[in-house]
Amino acid sequence: MIFEGLAEKLQNTFSKLKGKGKLNEQDVIAAMREVKMALLEADVNFKVVKDFIAKVKERAVGDEVLESLTPGQHVIKIVKDELTHIMGDTQSKIDFSNKPPTIIMMAGLQGAGKTTTCGKLAKLLKKQGKRPLLVACDVYRPAAINQLETVGKQVEVPVFSLGDKEKPVTIAKESIIHAEKNGNDVVIIDTAGRLHIDSNLMNELKEIDQQVKPHEKLLVLDSMTGQDAVNVAKEFNETIEINGVILTKLDGDTRGGAALSIRGVTDKPIKFVGMGEKLDELEAFHPDRMASRILGMGDMLSLIEKAESSFDQKKAREMEEKLRTQQFTFEDFLDQLEQIRNMGPIGDMLNMLPGMPSKQMKNLNVDEKELNHIQAIIQSMTRNERTNPSIINGSRRKRIAAGSGTSVQQVNKLIKQFEQTRKMMKQFSGSGMDKLKKKGGKFNMPFFG
Amino acid sequence: MLKNLFRRNEEEKHRDQENPQDKEQKDKENPQEPEAPKETETPKEQESQQAPEASKEAPLPSGESTEPAPEEPQEEIMSFGGLFGRLKEGLTKTKKGITDRVDDLISSYTKIDEDLFEELEEILISADLGVNTTMEIIDQLRDRVRQNRATDPKVVKGLLKELLTEALEEVANPTLNLETTPSIIMVVGVNGVGKTTSIGKIAHKLKAEGKNVLLAAGDTFRAGAIDQLRIWGERSGIDVISHQEGSDPAAVIYDAIQAAKSRKVDVLICDTAGRLHNKKNLMNELGKVFKIVKRECDGLSRESLLVLDATTGQNAIQQAKIFKEVTDLSGLVLTKLDGTAKGGIVISVSKELKVPVKLIGVGEKLEDLQSFDPKTFVDALFD
Numbered sequence: 042m043i044f045e046g047l048a049e050k051l052q053n054t055f056s057k058l059k060g061k062g063k064l065n066e067q068d069v070i071a072a073m074r075e076v077k078m079a080l081l082e083a084d085v086n087f088k089v090v091k092d093f094i095a096k097v098k099e100r101a102v103g104d105e106v107l108e109s110l111t112p113g114q115h116v117i118k119i120v121k122d123e124l125t126h127i128m129g130d131t132q133s134k135i136d137f138s139n140k141p142p143t144i145i146m147m148a149g150l151q152g153a154g155k156t157t158t159c160g161k162l163a164k165l166l167k168k169q170g171k172r173p174l175l176v177a178c179d180v181y182r183p184a185a186i187n188q189l190e191t192v193g194k195q196v197e198v199p200v201f202s203l204g205d206k207e208k209p210v211t212i213a214k215e216s217i218i219h220a221e222k223n224g225n226d227v228v229i230i231d232t233a234g235r236l237h238i239d240s241n242l243m244n245e246l247k248e249i250d251q252q253v254k255p256h257e258k259l260l261v262l263d264s265m266t267g268q269d270a271v272n273v274a275k276e277f278n279e280t281i282e283i284n285g286v287i288l289t290k291l292d293g294d295t296r297g298g299a300a301l302s303i304r305g306v307t308d309k310p311i312k313f314v315g316m317g318e319k320l321d322e323l324e325a326f327h328p329d330r331m332a333s334r335i336l337g338m339g340d341m342l343s344l345i346e347k348a349e350s351s352f353d354q355k356k357a358r359e360m361e362e363k364l365r366t367q368q369f370t371f372e373d374f375l376d377q378l379e380q381i382r383n384m385g386p387i388g389d390m391l392n393m394l395p396g397m398p399s400k401q402m403k404n405l406n407v408d409e410k411e412l413n414h415i416q417a418i419i420q421s422m423t424r425n426e427r428t429n430p431s432i433i434n435g436s437r438r439k440r441i442a443a444g445s446g447t448s449v450q451q452v453n454k455l456i457k458q459f460e461q462t463r464k465m466m467k468q469f470s471g472s473g474m475d476k477l478k479k480k481g482g483k484f485n486m487p488f489f490g
Numbered sequence: 491m492l493k494n495l496f497r498r499n500e501e502e503k504h505r506d507q508e509n510p511q512d513k514e515q516k517d518k519e520n521p522q523e524p525e526a527p528k529e530t531e532t533p534k535e536q537e538s539q540q541a542p543e544a545s546k547e548a549p550l551p552s553g554e555s556t557e558p559a560p561e562e563p564q565e566e567i568m569s570f571g572g573l574f575g576r577l578k579e580g581l582t583k584t585k586k587g588i589t590d591r592v593d594d595l596i597s598s599y600t601k602i603d604e605d606l607f608e609e610l611e612e613i614l615i616s617a618d619l620g621v622n623t624t625m626e627i628i629d630q631l632r633d634r635v636r637q638n639r640a641t642d643p644k645v646v647k648g649l650l651k652e653l654l655t656e657a658l659e660e661v662a663n664p665t666l667n668l669e670t671t672p673s674i675i676m677v678v679g680v681n682g683v684g685k686t687t688s689i690g691k692i693a694h695k696l697k698a699e700g701k702n703v704l705l706a707a708g709d710t711f712r713a714g715a716i717d718q719l720r721i722w723g724e725r726s727g728i729d730v731i732s733h734q735e736g737s738d739p740a741a742v743i744y745d746a747i748q749a750a751k752s753r754k755v756d757v758l759i760c761d762t763a764g765r766l767h768n769k770k771n772l773m774n775e776l777g778k779v780f781k782i783v784k785r786e787c788d789g790l791s792r793e794s795l796l797v798l799d800a801t802t803g804q805n806a807i808q809q810a811k812i813f814k815e816v817t818d819l820s821g822l823v824l825t826k827l828d829g830t831a832k833g834g835i836v837i838s839v840s841k842e843l844k845v846p847v848k849l850i851g852v853g854e855k856l857e858d859l860q861s862f863d864p865k866t867f868v869d870a871l872f873d
Contacts, residue, residue, distance in 0.1 A: 078621055081615055081621050082620070082621050082804060083804075084618075084803030084804055084805070086616070087612055087615050087616045088616075150801065150826070150829070151682070151684065151826065151854075152681070152682025152683055152684055152799060152826075153682060154681065154682055156713075181854075182718070183717070183718045183721035183722060184714040184715075184716075184717035184718035184720075184721055185714065185718075187713070187714040187717045187718075188712070188713045188714025188715075188717075188718075189713075189714075190714075191713030191714055191735075192713050195713070236826075236828060236829045237829070237830070238829060238830055263682060263799070263801070263802070265680075265799075265802045265803060265805040265806075266801050266802065266803060267618040267801060267802055267803025267804065267831065267835065268615070268616045268617065268618050268803065268831075268832070269618070269801050269829065269830055269831040269832070270801075270803075272830045273801070273829075273830075290680070290681060290682070290766065292766060292768075292769075293680065293766040293767070293768055293805065294766075294767075294768040294805070294808060295803070295804075295805040295808075296804075296805075298803065299803070318681070318711075
């Protein structure tokens with residue numbers, strides 16, 4: 042893919058420019074061609090790309106190259122900074138009304154994920170101590186109300202519905218009265234999916250807006266949307282003046298250029314992103330991460346943040362000590378495994394690493410179930426066995442296999458792998474850890490200098 | 491912009507391309523298809539030029555829109571290629587997008603130069619053709635302009651149209667292979683592209699053709715999916731085989747196949763849960779379903795259709811690639827063409843994966859489904 046290695050490509054473009062100094066116009070133009078392709082391939086609207094490139098070019102020409110960076114890295118830094126800036130420098134949140142209930146209305150095209158997102162948002166707000174009410178205003182799509190009701194049950198949030206015979210405006214109005222009566226401080230209105238050029242349905246949306254006066258009007262948009270994202274965002278924004286956007290299905294492998302397109306035409310913040318089918322998979326939007334993603338540079342920041350939050354510093358130090366003294370046991374291995382798994386699905390983590398081509402990633406599919414098995418096997422060992430794996434003989438193996446619900450072969454395989462790992466670690470002894478660190482440093486990511 | 495990256499490997503292929511006269515003759519030999527749209531097209535064209543507001547209202551799903559094709563509606567439903575009014579309706583927006591811009595562009599140029607090609611590139615890219623396909627097409631366009639010694643920028647439009655049609659025609663095959671009784675159609679795709687809705691429409695269409703249809707509610711995951719399919723089934727009076735929500739989709743499909751065999755239905759259409767193609771476990775689950783279909787339907791006609799959303803950008807290629815690996819795709823269904831999205835991604839997918847587009851969805855009504863015809867499609871884009 043053209044896009045895969047923008048960083049690499051830019052490095053090549055600048056490979057002749059070893060020395061430091063200022064970026065001259067020709068360098069920048071050459072680099073911008075690559076950036077332009079990258080953005081287009083990421084589905085950023087081509088007009089938005091044009092504006093963006095012009096802006097970056099202006100900023101980059103004559104810019105002093107930072108001491109620690111190569112010219113290529115420096116250009117990427119400028120591009121990334123600018124991208125982050127455009128997509129919103131700070132995170133934005135839901136604004137709650139002083140006088141409850143706060144009314145939130147979701148709108149968007151068919152299949153963007155409105156109903157699921159309603160459920161996710163309800164769950165999130167409930168977690169924050171709110172008492173949300175879901176309102177089923179999609180009277181058109183077969184079984185849409187049914188879907189919202191099921192979702193409501195799953196997140197334990199009440200759903201208000203008047204069936205599919207009433208007009209959506211009526212349902213919305215009634216729901217507010219219902220909320221006031223029942224002490225719901227947030228009302229989330231699920232509307233039907235509609236095309237932005239469908240004037241009847243857009244008028245209907247406008248009517249709900251005028252009658253109910255939602256405090257938050259959120260456009261739900263599929264992150265895989267292509268060039269058309271600008272038209273969609275523009276029309277919805279012109280009709281109901283949205284307050285923000287929720288980008289869905291970002292757990293796919295799209296670059297998500299739509300995020301930039303939306304900002305390019307509406308200037309409205311992206312408030313949340315949908316990261317999976319489970320109802321707790323709604324996350325805050327991080328412009329910097331999105332910038333990396335659009336540029337195909339991996340989500341290093343997320344990874345680091347995750348690592349920091351879930352990796353216990355003290356334990357890590359102990360581990361290092363153990364590695365040095367070669368006393369690594371199954372107990373430690375289990376510890377380590379649990380810590381890593383705290384960071385989230387391994388596959389997700391690998392995806393966040395830059396420079397991992399998707400082709401290799403395919404073969405590198407980490408089976409979460411396999412990890413479950415490993416954990417079960419270790420947990421079925423006695424304390425003595427864990428610290429002293431050499432005592433695990435045939436009958437013990439049989440017992441462990443039975444206890445963990447696995448087979449003796451699986452137990453054998455794990456023990457063998459463990460021994461190999463141990464051996465490898467011996468080779469790292471002493472200054473080994475430092476070497477490892479140095480090796481890691483070779484990644485030389487431009488944004489952590 | 492992309493000039494430096496053009497590949498020159500296609501020259502050979504186009505040396506012996508037919509010249510415009512041959513093309514015209516061909517059209518005359520086969521007047522039925524290309525002639526038909528022109529009749530209804532002309533007034534519509536004027537209307538949409540004079541009052542763009544009016545054309546915006548045309549593709550409404552509310553049923554109030556005035557149908558411009560009063561002639562023999564029954565026959566229209568039966569014949570696959572004859573739904574020009576509706577296609578036009580659905581594609582008006584699409585058409586306006588590319589065509590107006592090409593026209594604007596061409597009238598602003600007096601000779602063919604690099605700037606013209608560059609602008610054309612941008613137009614194709616903004617139609618979601620993607621960088622790669624755009625480069626290839628423009629590359630071929632250059633060759634063809636050279637071969638035809640074209641000096642008039644207006645000729646360029648015809649040549650471009652030709653190229654786009656060819657790209658689609660290369661793999662075109664709009665008919666569904668439904669020879670045996672029963673035949674089976676599997677419908678797959680990522681979340682929210684319109685699988686269930688498309689199934690409702692396909693079922694309706696086949697039933698209107700006199701076929702005995704059965705549906706299988708293979709989406710046991712999404713809340714309300716089974717009911718949604720049931721409602722579509724009720725609308726056209728078609729039975730739906732379903733289990734409980736959350737049950738094993740493979741079991742549902744297995745049961746449905748047995749039912750289809752014992753009830754001697756003509757076509758079994760199976761819904762599946764939407765899944766992002768990068769979710770390994772979900773794709774494995776789909777693989778398992780297809781294994782069962784393969785085993786149980788040995789010797790029967792099988793179609794495996796991937797539903798693509800016309801608003802989707804370059805990710806559609808990735809989707810098609812991976813679904814093709816797992817499900818042995820036989821065709822594409824392009825949905826939501828009644829919006830402003832250009833659907834240009836179809837050209838890229840056809841080119842890259844050699845999977846034909848079989849059907850297109852142009853609205854929310856039961857009959858808003860048409861078989862895909864490259865020529866009509868491109869014609870509607872450019873006329």
